[in-house]
Amino acid sequence: MDAIRITDVVKRYPEFTLGPINMSVGQGEFFGIFGPPSTGKTSVLKLILGLLTPDEGQVEIAGRDAAEMEVSARGISMVFQNLALFPHMTGRENIIFPLKERGASEAEIAERLDLVSEVLHVSHILHKNPAQMSGGERQRIALGRAFAAQSRAMLLDEPIAALDARLREEMRVELKRLQRENNQTFVYVSHDEEEVMAISDRVAVIVGGRIAQIGTPEEVYNEPCSLAVAEVIGSPPMNFFEGRFSAEGLRFESDVLETDIQVVCTTQKGGAGTLGVRPEDIWLGESEGNPSFKVRVSTVEPLGGYTIINARIGKQIIKIRAPGQVALEEDAWQSVSLDARRLHLFCAKGSRL
Numbered sequence: 001m002d003a004i005r006i007t008d009v010v011k012r013y014p015e016f017t018l019g020p021i022n023m024s025v026g027q028g029e030f031f032g033i034f035g036p037p038s039t040g041k042t043s044v045l046k047l048i049l050g051l052l053t054p055d056e057g058q059v060e061i062a063g064r065d066a067a068e069m070e071v072s073a074r075g076i077s078m079v080f081q082n083l084a085l086f087p088h089m090t091g092r093e094n095i096i097f098p099l100k101e102r103g104a105s106e107a108e109i110a111e112r113l114d115l116v117s118e119v120l121h122v123s124h125i126l127h128k129n130p131a132q133m134s135g136g137e138r139q140r141i142a143l144g145r146a147f148a149a150q151s152r153a154m155l156l157d158e159p160i161a162a163l164d165a166r167l168r169e170e171m172r173v174e175l176k177r178l179q180r181e182n183n184q185t186f187v188y189v190s191h192d193e194e195e196v197m198a199i200s201d202r203v204a205v206i207v208g209g210r211i212a213q214i215g216t217p218e219e220v221y222n223e224p225c226s227l228a229v230a231e232v233i234g235s236p237p238m239n240f241f242e243g244r245f246s247a248e249g250l251r252f253e254s255d256v257l258e259t260d261i262q263v264v265c266t267t268q269k270g271g272a273g274t275l276g277v278r279p280e281d282i283w284l285g286e287s288e289g290n291p292s293f294k295v296r297v298s299t300v301e302p303l304g305g306y307t308i309i310n311a312r313i314g315k316q317i318i319k320i321r322a323p324g325q326v327a328l329e330e331d332a333w334q335s336v337s338l339d340a341r342r343l344h345l346f347c348a349k350g351s352r353l
């Protein structure tokens with residue numbers, strides 16, 4: 001049985017419509033929701049929690065119709081983007097609040113408090129009131145309170161966005177560990193693609209109020225089902241070349257690229273389309289059996305472990321991600337080749353071919 005199932009759910013705001021949304025989250029699954037700002041991610045969580053009622057469709061929690069369940073009966077906690085701590089309570093009191101509410105024993109309260117304080121690095125701020133904490137500290141206390149509750153499922157809305165980059169990386173590992181150890185169901189919203197891809201078992205990509213794709217992080221990255229998904233997944237983003245397919249669907253030609261690209265496309269014979277190539281699938285230099293062409297180096301960003309090269313080809317700028325550190329002169333001509341095994345083809349309507 002799914003922990004959460006959403007079927008044909010539509011929510012209408014005056015200027016925005018979410019859905020129809022269809023998704024299911026397994027018990028113990030870490031389910032990520034990723035998408036650009038204002039695409040409906042938070043609204044999906046509110047529908048699950050019961051803060052919003054769907055205009056159409058059904059939300060089920062552990063096999064039961066959520067419409068018939070009080071919010072408190074759903075067994076779900078949520079950590080909001082704009083977290084709400086009780087201002088008159090200390091960090092400790094905030095964290096143990098849900099345990100006291102359900103009448104947990106002193107021993108259990110002490111044990112849970114110790115565990116979450118250690119994992120979330122908050123032992124030293126437990127005595128403070130929220131007003132005396134930094135934004136990141138408040139966020140961690142809010143996470144602690146949600147974890148202490150040991151609810152069936154946790155909904156997390158950008159839960160670590162307020163933390164600095166290093167702490168964010170550490171926390172995402174800890175969150176995943178806590179989730180696994182407690183075998184809890186997590187629905188985790190983030191607009192940080194790397195974060196959501198790194199910790200989720202599956203990811204739903206939401207674009208413009210609709211789920212564009214659901215899959216493992218690898219599936220979504222390696223086989224984006226549409227241009228819309230390909231555009232938002234990957235950093236630096238995928239390079240796109242507009243062009244045409246030959247009549248038999250075996251070549252793709254673009255005014256930007258010097259050479260035709262050999263493709264195998266049985267579903268599209270002739271007509272316009274788009275070729276997508278990830279920055280890491282463009283290699284410096286020519287390579288046997290792979291299409292090559294010349295680009296003009298524009299800027300070089302040395303990032304330590306890898307280098308991002310911005311290069312001009314015709315009127316277009318492309319991004320190349322080269323491993324390690326490479327020395328390239330700005331304005332120099334450079335041969336590059338495309339990894340022929342990793343080309344992404346899309347039809348004129350944007351669907352993957």
Ligand SMILES: Nc1ncnc2c1ncn2[C@@H]1O[C@H](COP(=O)(O)OP(=O)(O)OP(=O)(O)O)[C@@H](O)[C@H]1O
Nearest residue numbers: 013014015016036037038039040041042043044191
């Ligand atoms: N109560 C509301 N009344 C009217 N419009 C709303 C309401 N709540 C959200 N919206 C609109 O619905 C759209 C989606 O909002 P939502 O918060 O679900 O998106 P989001 O993807 O979580 O955004 P962000 O990443 O910026 O937090 C936005 O355009 C927002 O303005």
